[in-house]
Amino acid sequence: MKELNPLLHSQLRLAVMSILMNVEEADFVYLKEKTESTAGNLSVQLDKLASAGYISVEKGMSGKRPRTACSITELGRTAFEEYVDSLRSYLNL
Amino acid sequence: MEERKLTEKESLELITSMIARTKARYLGSGNILLMWGYLGVIVSALVWILLVTTRQNIWNGLWFAIPLIGMPLTMIMARREHRERGALTYSDKITSRLWTIFSLSEIVLAIICLGFAVLGGINCWAAMLVYSLLLAPGTEIAQGLIVREKSLTAGGTIGLAIGFLTLCCTMGGIPLGANWFMPLFIFAFVAMMIIPGHILNNKAKHQK
Numbered sequence: 001m002k003e004l005n006p007l008l009h010s011q012l013r014l015a016v017m018s019i020l021m022n023v024e025e026a027d028f029v030y031l032k033e034k035t036e037s038t039a040g041n042l043s044v045q046l047d048k049l050a051s052a053g054y055i056s057v058e059k060g061m062s063g064k065r066p067r068t069a070c071s072i073t074e075l076g077r078t079a080f081e082e083y084v085d086s087l088r089s090y091l092n093l
Numbered sequence: 094m095e096e097r098k099l100t101e102k103e104s105l106e107l108i109t110s111m112i113a114r115t116k117a118r119y120l121g122s123g124n125i126l127l128m129w130g131y132l133g134v135i136v137s138a139l140v141w142i143l144l145v146t147t148r149q150n151i152w153n154g155l156w157f158a159i160p161l162i163g164m165p166l167t168m169i170m171a172r173r174e175h176r177e178r179g180a181l182t183y184s185d186k187i188t189s190r191l192w193t194i195f196s197l198s199e200i201v202l203a204i205i206c207l208g209f210a211v212l213g214g215i216n217c218w219a220a221m222l223v224y225s226l227l228l229a230p231g232t233e234i235a236q237g238l239i240v241r242e243k244s245l246t247a248g249g250t251i252g253l254a255i256g257f258l259t260l261c262c263t264m265g266g267i268p269l270g271a272n273w274f275m276p277l278f279i280f281a282f283v284a285m286m287i288i289p290g291h292i293l294n295n296k297a298k299h300q301k
Contacts, residue, residue, distance in 0.1 A: 004101070011099055011107065018111035023180045030179025034114050062176045084108070090101040 007052055008083045012037055012045045017080050020072040028068040054079055123293030125170050130286025132163050134279050141275035188236045195232045219263050226256030244289040252285040
């Protein structure tokens with residue numbers, strides 16, 4: 001049986017990836033609200049996902065406020081699909 | 094939510110829960126549609142009154158106020174709406190691109206019409222009217238189908254019917270008289286933009 005990707009097999013990172021699979025782009029505040037996480041923790045997990053090449057993070061300004069926009073990459077999409085396939089085999093679905 | 098390892102079952106539940114949180118059908122507010130609708134009605138009414146009272150075709154130049162005011166306002170409003178919402182879905186992206194294609198093609202057609210007028214002294218501005226009344230409703234119908242909103246599809250269909258009538262009149266040499274065509278044009282804006290805009294705003298209010 002294929003091992004579950006350790007980078008995705010964690011609560012907050014998996015939640016972020018699940019959201020980004022459904023939208024083209026989401027900003028930091030949106031992800032924080034939907035995952036009900038703290039800013040510090042979310043920031044750390046986003047950095048881990050970005051370092052692995054699973055998401056792209058763009059920092060910019062929206063009006064006078066800073067804005068961090070996240071989107072999933074092709075590598076991230078593939079990794080997520082493989083993770084879900086592995087989950088299915090673990091759960092015999 | 095914390096950073097912790099999950100069991101396989103918890104993982105599946107988490108994925109399902111996150112998908113449920115993001116998949117809610119988002120229609121967007123109707124403010125951009127309303128802005129175009131009211132702008133169209135005000136400019137059309139103004140042109141109508143000025144044409145009837147002064148009988149001078151120069152007032153037709155006021156039509157350019159619609160894109161000149163509407164396009165920058167749309168960009169500002171769309172950016173603000175995106176910022177407030179925090180996420181961009183695939184359907185948002187597609188509908189935004191459809192309207193961008195429509196706007197760009199309007200600009201290209203306006204340049205061609207201007208070229209005809211300046212270089213050949215040929216008045217073909219009616220082409221812009223016909224094109225707008227065919228492609229704008231078509232784009233709105235497409236948007237309505239993408240976001241599954243009947244008021245957009247219905248408004249677009251009414252606009253398209255008016256577009257077909259305008260096309261046949263233009264091709265058949267029937268003059269688009271201000272007395273009957275301008276009220277019809279105003280009605281097209283009301284059906285296509287103002288009514289769906291208010292319906293969308295009402296639905297958006299209940300979504301919150």
